[in-house]
Amino acid sequence: MTKIHVQTTVNGDAVEFLADPRETLLDCLRDHVGLTGSKEGCGTGDCGACSVELDGTLVCSCLVLGVEADGKSVETIEGMADGNSLHPLQRKFIEHAALQCGFCTPGILVAARKLLEVNPNPTEEETRYWLAGNLCRCTGYDKIIRAVMDAAAELRGEAA
Incomplete structure (x- = not known):
């Protein structure tokens, strides 16, 4: 071919x-x-x-x-990272222990970055809906959602 x-x-x-x-x-x-x-x-x-x-x-x-x-x-x-600096989403995933095996993490991070680009102030419900297409078999999603919400606040310049 x-x-x-x-x-x-x-x-x-x-x-x-x-x-x-x-x-x-x-x-x-x-x-x-x-x-x-x-x-x-x-x-x-x-x-x-x-x-x-x-x-x-x-x-x-x-x-x-x-x-x-x-x-x-x-x-x-x-x-996603800027040189040697992690993106706020990546840092928040580490801080919130929002990953376990890590297999799904790259896709979730890319999707979450796009969410925060189109909606810098999502509600928890909007975040859960946006990330519904990303499956994780290890976590209960709660830490993932908390990490995304915390990163959103940081990117908006709000103290967490």
């Missing part, structure tokens, strides 16, 4: 790779770009572990073909 040349921007960096037309964006990110933070939990878009932003839209990268990223921008968990 003929490979397709893909030119995209991943976490602000220009990236090129050759993709099989049937290859998912998740597989391209992991196998061709070397970014292994996004995980394949289900391969059917049900768990959210592979969540990334594609041109500003939150997507399950297991449901998007890699060739669809051509000419577009991709944001992954690896682009």
Whole structure:
């Protein structure tokens, strides 16, 4: 099968790779770009572990073909930290012990970042609804929600 040349921007960096037309964006990110933070939990878009932003839209990268990223921008968990500084969401997840095995954490963090971008002051109900597409089998979600709410307050400049 003929490979397709893909030119995209991943976490602000220009990236090129050759993709099989049937290859998912998740597989391209992991196998061709070397970014292994996004995980394949289900391969059917049900768990959210592979969540990334594609041109500003939150997507399950297991449901998007890699060739669809051509000419577009991709944001992954690896682009979340600013140099050596963790994003407030990442810090709050650590402070609140909002992760256990960590498999789902990259997808939840990417989804939560997008939530706070579109709604910097979400209610607990809005946060739970937004993150409903991200499944975690280890936690009871309470610490995750608390971490997101705490990060939202910090990003708004409010003391927690």
